[in-house]
Amino acid sequence: xxxxxxxxxxxxxxxxxxxxxxxxxxxxxxxxxxxxxxxxxxxxxxxxxxxxxxxxxxxxxxxxxxxxxxxxxxxxxxxxxxxxxxxxxxxxxxxxxxxxxxxxxxxxxxxxxxxxxxxxxxxxxxxxxxxxxxxxxxxxxxxxxxxxxxxxxxxxxxxxxxxxxxxxxxxxxxxxxxxxxxxxxxxxxxxxxxxxxxxxxxxxxxxxxxxxxxxxxxxxxxxxxxxxxxxxxxxxxxxxxxxxxxxxxxxxxxxxxxxxxx
Amino acid sequence: xxxxxxxxxxxxxxxxxxxxxxxxxxxxxxxxxxxxxxxxxxxxxxxxxxxxxxxxxxxxxxxxxxxxxxxxxxxxxxxxxxxxxxxxxxxxxxxxxxxxxxxxxxxxxxxxxxxxxxxxxxxxxxxxxxxxxxxxxxxxxxxxxxxxxxxxxxxxxxxxxxxxxxxxxxxxxxxxxxxxxxxxxxxxxxxxxxxxxxxxxxxxxxxxxxxxxxxxxxxxxxxxxxxxxxxxxxxxxxxxxxxxxxxxxxxxxxxxxxxxxxxxxxxxxxxxxxxxxxxxxxxxxxxxxxxxxxxxxxxxxxxxxxxxxxxxxxxxx
Numbered sequence: 053x054x055x056x057x058x059x060x061x062x063x064x065x066x067x068x069x070x071x072x073x074x075x076x077x078x079x080x081x082x083x084x085x086x087x088x089x090x091x092x093x094x095x096x097x098x099x100x101x102x103x104x105x106x107x108x109x110x111x112x113x114x115x116x117x118x119x120x121x122x123x124x125x126x127x128x129x130x131x132x133x134x135x136x137x138x139x140x141x142x143x144x145x146x147x148x149x150x151x152x153x154x155x156x157x158x159x160x161x162x163x164x165x166x167x168x169x170x171x172x173x174x175x176x177x178x179x180x181x182x183x184x185x186x187x188x189x190x191x192x193x194x195x196x197x198x199x200x201x202x203x204x205x206x207x208x209x210x211x212x213x214x215x216x217x218x219x220x221x222x223x224x225x226x227x228x229x230x231x232x233x234x235x236x237x238x239x240x241x242x243x244x245x246x247x248x249x250x251x252x253x254x255x256x257x258x259x260x261x262x263x264x265x266x267x268x269x270x271x272x273x274x275x276x277x278x279x280x281x282x283x284x285x286x287x288x289x290x291x292x293x294x295x296x297x298x299x300x301x302x303x304x305x306x307x308x309x310x311x312x313x314x
Numbered sequence: 315x316x317x318x319x320x321x322x323x324x325x326x327x328x329x330x331x332x333x334x335x336x337x338x339x340x341x342x343x344x345x346x347x348x349x350x351x352x353x354x355x356x357x358x359x360x361x362x363x364x365x366x367x368x369x370x371x372x373x374x375x376x377x378x379x380x381x382x383x384x385x386x387x388x389x390x391x392x393x394x395x396x397x398x399x400x401x402x403x404x405x406x407x408x409x410x411x412x413x414x415x416x417x418x419x420x421x422x423x424x425x426x427x428x429x430x431x432x433x434x435x436x437x438x439x440x441x442x443x444x445x446x447x448x449x450x451x452x453x454x455x456x457x458x459x460x461x462x463x464x465x466x467x468x469x470x471x472x473x474x475x476x477x478x479x480x481x482x483x484x485x486x487x488x489x490x491x492x493x494x495x496x497x498x499x500x501x502x503x504x505x506x507x508x509x510x511x512x513x514x515x516x517x518x519x520x521x522x523x524x525x526x527x528x529x530x531x532x533x534x535x536x537x538x539x540x541x542x543x544x545x546x547x548x549x550x551x552x553x554x555x556x557x558x559x560x561x562x563x564x565x566x567x568x569x570x571x572x573x574x575x576x577x578x579x580x581x582x583x584x585x586x587x588x589x590x591x592x593x594x595x596x597x598x599x600x601x602x603x604x605x606x607x608x609x610x611x612x613x614x615x616x617x618x619x620x621x622x623x624x625x626x627x628x629x630x631x
Contacts, residue, residue, distance in 0.1 A: 056422040140406040143372045147400035148423035149392045312372040
């Protein structure tokens with residue numbers, strides 16, 4: 053049953069104009085790179101990999117996982133359940149033999165799939181373009197493929213935790229717009245206002261982009277610039293994974309407690 | 315009036331729902347036997363939709379219990395819903411889907427296989443009269459067409475129990491007649507149908523059981539024929555010679571009042587002397603060569619029960 057719900061949701065997301073607009077937005081860094089890329093002095097798979105790690109890290113930290121990327125994820129994820137509650141279609145779902153946990157998990161993974169498309173395609177285009185630029189052929193593609201998967205995984209882990217949190221808020225607030233605003237408000241406060249308080253050491257670690265840097269350190273070993281991001285990648289990964297699990301469990305509880313009058 | 319040995323598809327015990335301090339449904343004890351068309355009849359705001367929302371797990375009872383197919387709702391919702399089709403009062407659907415997509419999605423969620431779902435969806439679209447609109451998006455449909463789609467979605471998976479909330483609300487008069495016919499034929503297939511309505515004539519046409527609800531309380535419940543067995547005392551009569559008939563009626567002391575209105579006689583009889591009236595009146599007509607064209611209770615039996623039970627006229631809200 054979960055696969056039916058998941059596939060239907062993914063199909064609907066793929067058909068939606070919103071997903072196309074967001075994908076176009078996430079392609080911006082790639083377009084910027086087309087016009088502003090570095091001068092190539094060494095054509096090899098190794099040089100390509102170093103350059104790929106540096107460029108992807110920069111774009112990921114400064115654009116893809118920054119405020120814009122976070123907003124994109126919040127908008128997608130907070131709509132998944134809240135739109136069902138808002139339109140009343142959740143009542144139809146509840147009259148079908150599908151468990152509430154299947155609804156939550158199916159919806160979450162359809163959102164994750166949308167994220168993979170929105171972020172993964174720009175990463176892939178960038179990779180292919182760089183492979184062509186460095187004239188490194190299949191060898192270059194293979195050398196950077198792990199990095200591509202790693203970057204996509206890190207994006208999904210960090211932004212997925214934000215998405216799961218948005219889903220939780222969306223069930224509590226029942227309106228996609230309110231949930232998006234509340235999620236963004238809370239995330240903004242946690243990242244930019246909380247660190248202003250004088251009680252925290254290293255306030256920059258509250259920033260999701262910063263944590264992306266910490267996590268990238270683990271896999272992007274050729275990019276030494278990432279060493280400036282202090283923190284244990286394993287602990288960060290554990291933290292984000294815990295946020296996802298906690299948010300999904302709380303979403304399920306909220307769904308159990310909620311009543312659907314509309 | 316219920317027979318206790320009957321198998322009940324829906325059974326509620328002291329079902330109660332409060333919204334804050336507002337009491338919407340109060341100690342409701344519904345008993346819906348297997349294979350009946352149960353009309354859940356009451357005025358707007360009586361608590362019908364709230365009850366149905368509790369039956370379909372959209373709302374939690376404040377207290378009381380619900381059993382459907384002997385299973386407890388909402389604890390065993392998933393198991394129960396394998397055999398339930400639901401049609402909400404306002405057609406709810408995924409507006410950006412086509413009718414065919416929506417029905418196949420609903421079919422797959424009901425546990426049907428891919429091919430089976432497609433077949434059933436095609437059949438149901440024809441059955442409810444939206445076959446030609448299969449590839450139209452739901453948002454492009456009229457409210458009546460949406461209602462038909464909602465009915466098809468309740469039927470997909472061939473459920474044993476149908477819960478229909480005000481199913482004819484958005485239908486035109488022809489659509490209503492067609493819908494009532496479909497309900498009657500579904501009942502003949504042995505399905506149990508729980509249908510809420512505030513239209514007495516519709517309930518009379520399609521239901522054999524009825525539950526009357528007012529202000530959240532169940533006023534009466536049972537087979538319509540049993541509930542309406544109370545004797546009438548006001549009748550509409552049409553004869554070939556109304557003047558001659560009226561002469562007889564005015565002579566009889568047990569006829570409280572009789573008058574002619576729009577070519578028809580209205581007769582009020584003292585309920586204690588109904589037997590005499592039924593014996594003497596036809597005899598008199600026959601002796602005078604007057605032909606009886608029509609004889610019926612002035613109000614429909616169910617309507618009268620409703621008026622009595624809801625104290626309409628005495629304490630109307």
